[in-house]
Amino acid sequence: MDNEMSAPETKADLAQAFTDFMGAFEVFRETNDRRLAELEHKSGADVVTTDKLARVEAALDANQRRMDEMVLKSHRPSLGGAVVAGPNEHKAAFEGYVRAGNETGLRALEKKALTGGASDAGFTVPVEVEAEVMRRLTAISPIRSIAAVRQVSGATYKKPITSAGPVTGWVAETADRDVTDAPTLSELKFDTMELYAMPAATATLLDDTAVDMDQWLADEIETAFAEQETAAFVAGTGTSKPRGFTDYTLVEESSWSWGNIGVVKTGVNGGFPVSTPADKLIDLVYTLKAGYRQNAHFVMNRSTQAAVRKMKDGDGSYLWMPPAIPGARASLLNFPVVEAEDMPDIATDEPAIAFGDFRRGYLIVDRQGLKILRDPYSSKPYVLFYTTKRVGGGVQDFDAIKMLQFSA
CATH class of the missing domain: 3.30.2400 (Major capsid protein gp5 fold)
Structure with missing residues (x-):
């Protein structure tokens, strides 16, 4: 039958998974800092550092998936709880159909x-x-x-x-109103x-x-x-x-009109600018009107998230931050990040990162x-x-x- 863990085991294992995730993030940060320092003082990053960073990133992603699965499992209630009489009758008939193919109860x-x-x-x-x-x-x-x-x-x-x-407008209390x-x-x-x-x-x-x-x-x-x-x-x-939101016609934000999705271009085919790449993310954020930004999310796949995870601001702080508690989302520029594997990879002309208020948008x-x-x-x-x-x-x-x- 079901082999889910008991509540104490779930909480203990989830806490350990979160500890492992945060430990992996600290190792990632140290390794990436070393890589950036090598790029700054040498012609390129040391291959040992690059390989270690790739392994750490894989471990970070694996820990995140493991933690997400445990959170989901801990939130699953039993279907065998108390229900009202009507659904119980349906449930009994449904059980007979599934187990033995008896259609009589459901047909009735x-x-x-x-x-x-x-x-x-x-x-x-x-x-x-x-x-x-x-x-x-x-x-x-x-x-x-x-x-x-x-x-x-x-x-x-x-x-x-x-x-x-x-048509709307302001008008004095006793003034004539134009027909709108x-x-x-x-x-x-x-x-x-x-x-x-x-x-x-x-x-x-x-x-x-x-x-x-x-x-x-x-x-x-x-x-x-x-x-x-x-x-x-x-x-x-x-x-x-x-119809998916990436299937609609994409137009530059300066030419945006209803029925199309506005885009910000990175200025580089298949990548971020070498200099100040994070500025394009900031441009994307502020392309969205203030009323939409309050509940906005970034949406991208795992490989794109790995690319932005290495970015820093002008003060040397990472733009991507891990979740504060198990079950929460990572954040980018203080906005939650949603990982959707069906988003396109970073490549020429691809809209690999979406940002918006999806509750109102989709x-x-x-x-x-x-x-x-x-x-x-x-x-x-x-x-x-x-x-x-x-x-x-x-x-x-x-x-x-x-x-x-x-x-x-």
Whole structure:
């Protein structure tokens, strides 16, 4: 069954993991300082120092991943807690379907609820299972954790926006008021697309009454859903998947207009400027309006984060700082850093760093209902569980997200 650690073990191991992480960061800082000193006084850094720095960075990243996994595991509640009578009836019927393929209970419930429960489309999972899957996705999907999320019952969500507001102005108490123009409204449309996972179970697992099938299902599909979602939220084309924020037209901030994503260019193809590279990060930060900066995040992948982790300000202080406590985010220029592996690497013309208020800038639309279809035939002796959810996404405020593009 589940082999998660007890609460005392989790806390002790998490504390040790955080101590190891901070120790690795101190070694990284010392090694990188030595590398910078060698670059300043020699023609290049010593190969021994460079190799050590690479090893320390790998250890730092590994410690961060280990700590993140432990934090996630410690936050997972049991699905076997007290629930109201209605969901219990659904849960019992769902258990019979998953373990033995008995559809009678689920068909009766869906008929009572006046919903279509045709076996070729699958059956809706209990609400507590769906809620747990969505909670876990928020915890492990980097973009979902910072974006706006809206749940809908239909296939499409339409959001009206004001592209040109009414004329406004100051006026004296008794003065005549001019007739104001009506606001100009346009519409953003977010279609939900089908995302699926297909975990497999053995007959032995299904027969084992000690195994919590709800927990097993959530464990099996959370990572698969999170990885696919994140890839789409970052770089999806909008065809059969959500549209990612890097897929929109990129324009220099000086030419920015609604419907495009504004960029700051580094001035160097495929890299930062040799002199004062951190200035470009500062330029990116202050391209964003003050109202958006309050809740802004940096978004980049691991290799890009490794590059900015070596940068210092004019006083010799590192711009990147490790998290203050386990489960918190690292920061860059005092803004949280979100690591999304689907962000592009630093390369010519690539927008490898995003910065913005993603809660206002990017919208994720979830259609209610997580469905599952039991398939004992396609991969004998295993039983497959074709699990689907519908999700959409796209930029909803084009002024809330800016990108750093590595081009001249």
